[in-house]
Amino acid sequence: MAERGIHICHETVRFWWNRFGPMFAAEIRRKRVEAMRQHTHWQWRLDEVCVTQRAA
Secondary structure, three states: OHHHOOOOOHHHHHHHHHHHHHHHHHHHHHHHHHHHHOOOOOOOOOOOOOOOOOOO
16 A cells, blocks of 8 residues: 555554454355355354463
């Protein structure tokens, strides 16, 4: 963007992401589910992950 003469600060990018990021994520999820439903034997699966932090 700097090559095109557009100068923005990182706070502006963060604000845009906080505002529009959830909309982008919802659209990606919606398209993914639609693509999965086109298959005849689709199933939704959820894997569980547990992350622990060791004391130093």
